[in-house]
Amino acid sequence: MRDFSYLRAASVDAARQAAALPGAMLLAGGTTLIDLAKCGVAEPETLVDITHLKGLNGIEVSERSAIIGALAKMGHVADHADIKSRFPAVSEALWQAASAQIRNMATIGGNLMQRTRCPYFRDPANFPACNKREPGSGCSAIGGVTKGHAVLGTSDACIAMYPGDLAVALVAFDAVVHLGQSQVPVDDFFLLPGTTPDREHAIEPGEMITAIEIPGSASARRSTYLKIRDRQSYEFAAASAAVGIEFEADGRTIRDLRVALGGVATKPWRARAVEDALKGKVLEPDAVRAASLLAVEGATDHGANHYKIELAPRVVARAILKMGETA
Amino acid sequence: MTLELSLNQQPAHARQGSSIGQPLTRRDGFLKVTGGARYAADNHPPGMLYAVLAVSSIARGRVAALDTEAAKAHKGVVEVMTPKNRPALAIDPDAKDNPFMFRLDLLQNDQVRYPNQSIAVVIAETLEAATEGAALLSPRYEALPARVGLDGAKSFVPRGVGIGGPAVQHKGDVETGLRSAKTRIEATYETPAQYHNAMEPHAIVVAWDGDRLSIDTPSQGLAMAQGRIAGLFGIAPENIHIRSPFLGGGFGSKGMISGPQVLGILAARLVGRPVKLVLRREQMYGPVGHRAPTRQTLRMGMDGEGRLTAIDHHARTASSTFDDFFEPAADASHTLYASPAIATSHDAVRLDTGTPLFMRAPGEATGSIALESAIDEAAHACGMDPLEFRLRNYAEVEPMTGKPFSSKALRECYRQAAETFGWASRPLQPRLMRDADGFLTGWGMGTATFPALMFQAEARAVLRSDGSGLMETGAQDMGQGAWTAFAQIAADGLGLDIDRVEFRAGSSDLPNAGIAGGSGHTATAGMAIHNAGAAVIARLADLATGNEASPLFGAGNEGVLARGGRLYRRDDESRGESYAEILMRAGLTEIEAHGKGAPDPASQETYAKHAHGAVFAEVKVDPDFGQIRVTRLVGAFAAGRVINPRLVRSQYYGGMIWGISFALHEEAITDRRSGRIQNANLAEYHVPVNADVPSVEALLVHEDDPYVNALGIKGVGEIGITGTAGAIANAVWHATGVRPRRFPIRIEDLLG
Ligand SMILES: Cc1cc2nc3c(=O)[nH]c(=O)nc-3n(C[C@H](O)[C@H](O)[C@H](O)COP(=O)(O)OP(=O)(O)OC[C@H]3O[C@@H](n4cnc5c(N)ncnc54)[C@H](O)[C@@H]3O)c2cc1C
Numbered sequence A: 001m002r003d004f005s006y007l008r009a010a011s012v013d014a015a016r017q018a019a020a021l022p023g024a025m026l027l028a029g030g031t032t033l034i035d036l037a038k039c040g041v042a043e044p045e046t047l048v049d050i051t052h053l054k055g056l057n058g059i060e061v062s063e064r065s066a067i068i069g070a071l072a073k074m075g076h077v078a079d080h081a082d083i084k085s086r087f088p089a090v091s092e093a094l095w096q097a098a099s100a101q102i103r104n105m106a107t108i109g110g111n112l113m114q115r116t117r118c119p120y121f122r123d124p125a126n127f128p129a130c131n132k133r134e135p136g137s138g139c140s141a142i143g144g145v146t147k148g149h150a151v152l153g154t155s156d157a158c159i160a161m162y163p164g165d166l167a168v169a170l171v172a173f174d175a176v177v178h179l180g181q182s183q184v185p186v187d188d189f190f191l192l193p194g195t196t197p198d199r200e201h202a203i204e205p206g207e208m209i210t211a212i213e214i215p216g217s218a219s220a221r222r223s224t225y226l227k228i229r230d231r232q233s234y235e236f237a238a239a240s241a242a243v244g245i246e247f248e249a250d251g252r253t254i255r256d257l258r259v260a261l262g263g264v265a266t267k268p269w270r271a272r273a274v275e276d277a278l279k280g281k282v283l284e285p286d287a288v289r290a291a292s293l294l295a296v297e298g299a300t301d302h303g304a305n306h307y308k309i310e311l312a313p314r315v316v317a318r319a320i321l322k323m324g325e326t327a
Numbered sequence B: 001m002t003l004e005l006s007l008n009q010q011p012a013h014a015r016q017g018s019s020i021g022q023p024l025t026r027r028d029g030f031l032k033v034t035g036g037a038r039y040a041a042d043n044h045p046p047g048m049l050y051a052v053l054a055v056s057s058i059a060r061g062r063v064a065a066l067d068t069e070a071a072k073a074h075k076g077v078v079e080v081m082t083p084k085n086r087p088a089l090a091i092d093p094d095a096k097d098n099p100f101m102f103r104l105d106l107l108q109n110d111q112v113r114y115p116n117q118s119i120a121v122v123i124a125e126t127l128e129a130a131t132e133g134a135a136l137l138s139p140r141y142e143a144l145p146a147r148v149g150l151d152g153a154k155s156f157v158p159r160g161v162g163i164g165g166p167a168v169q170h171k172g173d174v175e176t177g178l179r180s181a182k183t184r185i186e187a188t189y190e191t192p193a194q195y196h197n198a199m200e201p202h203a204i205v206v207a208w209d210g211d212r213l214s215i216d217t218p219s220q221g222l223a224m225a226q227g228r229i230a231g232l233f234g235i236a237p238e239n240i241h242i243r244s245p246f247l248g249g250g251f252g253s254k255g256m257i258s259g260p261q262v263l264g265i266l267a268a269r270l271v272g273r274p275v276k277l278v279l280r281r282e283q284m285y286g287p288v289g290h291r292a293p294t295r296q297t298l299r300m301g302m303d304g305e306g307r308l309t310a311i312d313h314h315a316r317t318a319s320s321t322f323d324d325f326f327e328p329a330a331d332a333s334h335t336l337y338a339s340p341a342i343a344t345s346h347d348a349v350r351l352d353t354g355t356p357l358f359m360r361a362p363g364e365a366t367g368s369i370a371l372e373s374a375i376d377e378a379a380h381a382c383g384m385d386p387l388e389f390r391l392r393n394y395a396e397v398e399p400m401t402g403k404p405f406s407s408k409a410l411r412e413c414y415r416q417a418a419e420t421f422g423w424a425s426r427p428l429q430p431r432l433m434r435d436a437d438g439f440l441t442g443w444g445m446g447t448a449t450f451p452a453l454m455f456q457a458e459a460r461a462v463l464r465s466d467g468s469g470l471m472e473t474g475a476q477d478m479g480q481g482a483w484t485a486f487a488q489i490a491a492d493g494l495g496l497d498i499d500r501v502e503f504r505a506g507s508s509d510l511p512n513a514g515i516a517g518g519s520g521h522t523a524t525a526g527m528a529i530h531n532a533g534a535a536v537i538a539r540l541a542d543l544a545t546g547n548e549a550s551p552l553f554g555a556g557n558e559g560v561l562a563r564g565g566r567l568y569r570r571d572d573e574s575r576g577e578s579y580a581e582i583l584m585r586a587g588l589t590e591i592e593a594h595g596k597g598a599p600d601p602a603s604q605e606t607y608a609k610h611a612h613g614a615v616f617a618e619v620k621v622d623p624d625f626g627q628i629r630v631t632r633l634v635g636a637f638a639a640g641r642v643i644n645p646r647l648v649r650s651q652y653y654g655g656m657i658w659g660i661s662f663a664l665h666e667e668a669i670t671d672r673r674s675g676r677i678q679n680a681n682l683a684e685y686h687v688p689v690n691a692d693v694p695s696v697e698a699l700l701v702h703e704d705d706p707y708v709n710a711l712g713i714k715g716v717g718e719i720g721i722t723g724t725a726g727a728i729a730n731a732v733w734h735a736t737g738v739r740p741r742r743f744p745i746r747i748e749d750l751l752g
């Protein structure tokens, strides 16, 4: 381990200033950052501890929206009565993430910033080539173990999967990331790898996530998060879907539909093609299954991850049909 | 080492009279749940330094350069040990006198033979400095291509498999048997490399004092470890004191002292100060053994009544390039099903991996999942219920040898487990059962078996004039409950209530208790304890029966009973006296005696000795996603005398859960280019979590075995995996109609 300095930020502004210094990193629950420091991916020179900052762990839910402070714990948000009733997909995504111990430590801000589980990314000592870590160094994953890699949004430079669950639900419901005064839609906050896989988020040094805001909606109220994996718990998604639905007064015709995918793409993946194909239609199983195939349009596999292309549309279809049933 | 039972001296459920058979809770449980149990890495002798391994990135080649200067320049680093300055050893680490002597990587040269091989050790004042020092070594390599996979090298037939059994065996002529069969099946199954992954990493704390060594390290075989270290360093075994009161799991990987542990000893010698070395999780994927991958092909023939006419079981496995351990998977077909012709054979390839090793049910687990799957396929091919098929082919004598079984309550296991499970209502055809939520539901079964092994052990018993007793043996508690089960045997052996017995174990200065492995520890060390108890009671009885002042005078040794701290006349239990009275009258403060535990060679020749069991599994499979859940497991096991039903049940549960792990989760995934394992951590190397294990039931089937040993003990540590893994695979087939042939079974295998 290298020496680093540790700084307890006195305020949000102080934290931002400190985080702007070269080599500085914010420390929240530490469940991502400490792991990455141990395997040599993160080499912070200064850790700016923000865990004690006041006023950043609130969970405010109204008719219009939910505003969740960046320091709110995953476990608290998952268990919040109003989040459960108005944004079930958000609660379910969090419940199915990581383990109880991690959810008790980890924060919402840190959760958005978690890094890929690509095993090559996390092993600099043995695999120097990784464009995400070292731009231009190459990609060790391509041609290697790719079972957990993305099939959507990949580039020649990087095929790493975005592993988180919460952000999938957030992108489905047009949530917005608050960086102090400025705000960025979640869909824009996460970047495609393209030729710059090292840049993952639309956030600059010296900026800090202060909250996320999720607009309330009928589709958010009637939503679910379905996560499929080999193990029952404590595993990242093989494929997952956040789905919300709003019917017309007839209770059958789809007025609004939200679909996002996890476990298959390089960022939380909004599947607008599926939404567009079904909006205005009557919910009907065959139509749902056919439309769900659009979720993986343009997908490319790297061998061992091919099954994700088969699996993801089925997960989407099941989630939509499940939401239809609960009329 | 005495167990420091500070607060819980009185185990719950202790009672007067016989201790054997009582469901005592673990005597060390309180210490463990309160953090009071001291594991090896918890020790911190004064002046101790931290040693951290630097391990190889490549699978094969040589280390061309190490920047030792950069490491040494790092603040806090005291020394860097490389092949250049590593202290001399008395023997070559590559020497091998016997199959249990595994070749070790102890910086003997610059060669690299597998990923994560030790290439240097950095010793520093702090763990952090040593860790950073190891990173600063920035090794340069001359690499050669890695040989990976079961087709990665030229195959050959090894000279022996497992602990030296023949690689190829047969009885009768399988080709004739297959030709004469009415129905035949042939199938190939693959099992992956698996790693022991004990919660507690291999750790060692070492202090040299001249030529004497003081060591804290987890060991499943203290005397063997002591002997190996003595040989390597050219010192007398009695100069080496190893303490191992608790292991955080071993599963075979702590059976032999490993290379990294010896490097800790070398590091302490080099710097002349005590040293602690603890493996990081990822460093456990290489130098401390693993379960080798297998590819197994089974051919079976059946006559018109569903009787087997032939079993042919071939296994391909792998060892390292420099040492021999060959997973004896095909041997699973020797003991379970009657057939006039049985052939088993192994071949192997040499890969650039660490040497594989015993891993909980080595050969039995890998062989069982293939054999039990094939039996299920054979039953289906004959249109028979899998249980009926197994009963039709029930082995009344050991199929390969024709020896009678010392005891075999397998029919009763089948009956009890099937009844509890509700097997009778199972439809024969697959994909016919669905639950209310639309999940495909399947039921499968497997037969469990494990040999009843015994090794060599000794114990020392003492009776004291205050009426208490002491039992000593260097036994090892890996978490299985040795502290409790052996104390129970000791109490009965000494004729004392358990709270009057002091039991010492877990230290190399106690009598050699043999190895905690092969499911033979309770039988072996238990018999040593039993015999030591009997011997000291005989001495006590001599004192009493030979003394006119004793109410036992003239009763003769055989005419005396020991119970509750008193000796009684067998013919008149109203006449007796306490141990304390006898010793006091004789003017003795204590008497002692020794006892041995070992297999009886005569009965070994005559009888086949195995534990048996039957496991039934229910799985539910999502028809769209191929996601598998094991919703119910029922096992019934007959393994001779049960010393402590609570502990025994826990062993079965643990084994059965490992069966889930084998069938559905565990797999080391190798990058074929580099030969490196890409999931060398517990986030990605999966074992079942609680949510994967909703309901497990283990039934204890009564079995008296007069031949295995005087106590009638077989073994319970490993059998639970066998049978279970196959039962789950068969249930998956019954649910889906898809026959799993590659393990673990994954979503992608069932997506269809
Ligand atoms: C074994 C394991 C399994 C897991 N499984 C899942 C899973 O199934 N699903 C899932 O979604 N997640 C999973 N996770 C990830 C887990 O959810 C994240 O580690 C966690 O949410 C990170 O939060 P934290 O507060 O601990 O962040 P930290 O580790 O403290 O920080 C993470 C990163 O975010 C930055 N950061 C923290 N707070 C802010 C802020 N306010 N503004 C800007 N930057 C900030 C830090 O500088 C750092 O770079 C798993 C993690 C582990 C270790």
Ligand code: SF4
Binding pocket: A116, A118, A119, A120, A121, A129, A130, A131, A132, A133, A138, A139, A140, A141, A142, A157, A158, A159, A160, A197
């Ligand atoms: S997939 Fe991306 S993160 Fe993984 S090795 Fe390639 S560039 Fe690095």
